[in-house]
Amino acid sequence: xxxxxxxxxxxxxxxxxxGQRSRMCFVGGIRDFILVRDTFLLKGMIAxxxxxxxxxxxxxxxxxxxxxxxxxxxxxxxLLTVVGGFGVGYVSILANGCxxxxxxxxxxxxxxxxxxxxxxxxxxxxxxxxxxxxxxxxLP
Amino acid sequence: MTGDDQxxxxxxxxxxxxxxxxxxxxxxxxxxxxxxxxxxxxxRPPDAYGICMACHGRDLVDWLxxxxxxxxxxxxxxxxxxxxxxxxxxxLGGLVAAMMSGELRWHRARKPLKSFAYGLLVMNFALLAAxxxxxxxxxxxxxxxLGVAGFTAMVAGVILAxxxxxxxxxx
Numbered sequence: 001x002x003x004x005x006x007x008x009x010x011x012x013x014x015x016x017x018x019g020q021r022s023r024m025c026f027v028g029g030i031r032d033f034i035l036v037r038d039t040f041l042l043k044g045m046i047a048x049x050x051x052x053x054x055x056x057x058x059x060x061x062x063x064x065x066x067x068x069x070x071x072x073x074x075x076x077x078x079l080l081t082v083v084g085g086f087g088v089g090y091v092s093i094l095a096n097g098c099x100x101x102x103x104x105x106x107x108x109x110x111x112x113x114x115x116x117x118x119x120x121x122x123x124x125x126x127x128x129x130x131x132x133x134x135x136x137x138x139l140p
Numbered sequence: 141m142t143g144d145d146q147x148x149x150x151x152x153x154x155x156x157x158x159x160x161x162x163x164x165x166x167x168x169x170x171x172x173x174x175x176x177x178x179x180x181x182x183x184r185p186p187d188a189y190g191i192c193m194a195c196h197g198r199d200l201v202d203w204l205x206x207x208x209x210x211x212x213x214x215x216x217x218x219x220x221x222x223x224x225x226x227x228x229x230x231x232l233g234g235l236v237a238a239m240m241s242g243e244l245r246w247h248r249a250r251k252p253l254k255s256f257a258y259g260l261l262v263m264n265f266a267l268l269a270a271x272x273x274x275x276x277x278x279x280x281x282x283x284x285x286l287g288v289a290g291f292t293a294m295v296a297g298v299i300l301a302x303x304x305x306x307x308x309x310x311x
Contacts, residue, residue: 005222007181008196011173012229015191018169019230020237021160026273027298029163034302044163045277051171052281056179056188064179067187070284078289084269085276085290088262089297093305095258098273099193099266102259103227107234111249119256120194123263124201128213131264 016104025101027092076139160241174278183224185217188282192275194266196226269293 018024022044029042060066073081092098095116097105102120105113161169174190177183183190199219205211218224238244249255266272269290271279276294279287 002222004177004182004184004218005225007177008183008224008226009229009232011177011181011183011191012226012231013233013236014229015170015173016230016233016235017237018161018166018233020234020243021241022163022166024163024166024170026277027294030295030298031302031305034299035306040163042163044165044167047164047167048171048274049167049277049281051168052175052278055172055175056282059175059179064176065184066179067282068185070187070279070282070286073286073289077286081269081286081290082293084265084267085293086297087265088269088273088276089294089299090301091258091261091265091297092273093298093301095255095262099197099262100191100230100272100274103193103230104234107231108238108243109246111247112251112255115249115252115255116259116262119259119261120263121197121201121259122256123260124198124267125205126260127198127264127267128202128205131268 015100016107019100019104020108023101023104026098027089028097028101031093080135170274171278171281174274183218186270188275188279188284188287189216189218191226191278192272193227193230194263194272195270195275196224197263198267199223200225200227 023041024044025041026045026048029039029045032038032040033042056067088098095102097113099120102113102116106117170191174188177190178188179190189195195216196219199215200223202213202215203219203223205213206215215223235244262272269276271287271290273294276287276291280291
């Protein structure tokens with residue numbers, strides 16, 4: 001379990017470095033393509049998806065723990081996932097970057113991204129104290 | 141963020157393109173890191189958990205709250221003993237890269253309250269969907285039907301928001 005913490009720190013440093021050099025963003029690709037027909041980030045996003053798609057089974061073959069499989073979606077979870085996914089996409093565009101990009105921007109000195117991150121982490125508290133209790137009460 | 145700012149940001153960021161890593165290279169490296177973390181370095185369960193800015197941030201905050209109070213807020217199994225530090229790592233990595241390339245510059249927040257609200261909203265939506273933009277795509281690649289649904293919805297949200305930004309800028 002401590003391995004996971006160290007590994008995630010190392011992975012974070014690597015992807016943070018690469019993300020800063022490439023201004024990688026997981027929503028910006030689609031935005032740039034629509035606005036200025038720029039495919040720089042879109043290609044990065046597609047590359048991420050394809051490489052992960054290939055690497056998951058390959059990793060399992062060479063000794064990693066393969067993906068165990070996912071449960072069948074229930075209507076409630078599906079609904080929450082779709083609403084959540086839509087919200088993530090919509091608000092991330094308004095905020096000018098996906099959460100990953102905002103971390104990198106905050107690291108290179110963007111004040112608004114720092115406020116974004118403050119809101120981001122405050123969001124977990126709001127979720128635990130407000131959103132989740134309300135949902136549990138409302139949902140079947 | 142007005143349409144004006146948006147244009148400026150796109151322009152500033154495009155001019156930076158000549159240095160360093162291309163989008164494709166970044167995508168490949170980040171994907172390999174995500175899969176390796178999940179399959180070889182115990183960043184699991186749940187599956188396809190290698191990189192998630194929202195969930196790992198939630199784990200970190202909830203773990204700290206659990207340490208300092210009697211609360212028992214949920215953390216993923218991978219974060220039970222010690223929380224995942226992806227958020228800290230990304231900030232460190234970004235900081236190092238920015239310092240090395242001379243891009244470390246303080247930009248004053250023009251609308252701090254708005255940015256704060258955006259962050260708060262994105263975190264809550266991401267926790268509903270069980271994944272930030274990165275992990276939704278990662279789950280899609282791992283073959284999770286819910287991940288596909290979430291990612292499709294995210295793309296729809298991105299497209300609508302971009303149209304809305306453009307409409308507001310051209311109005």
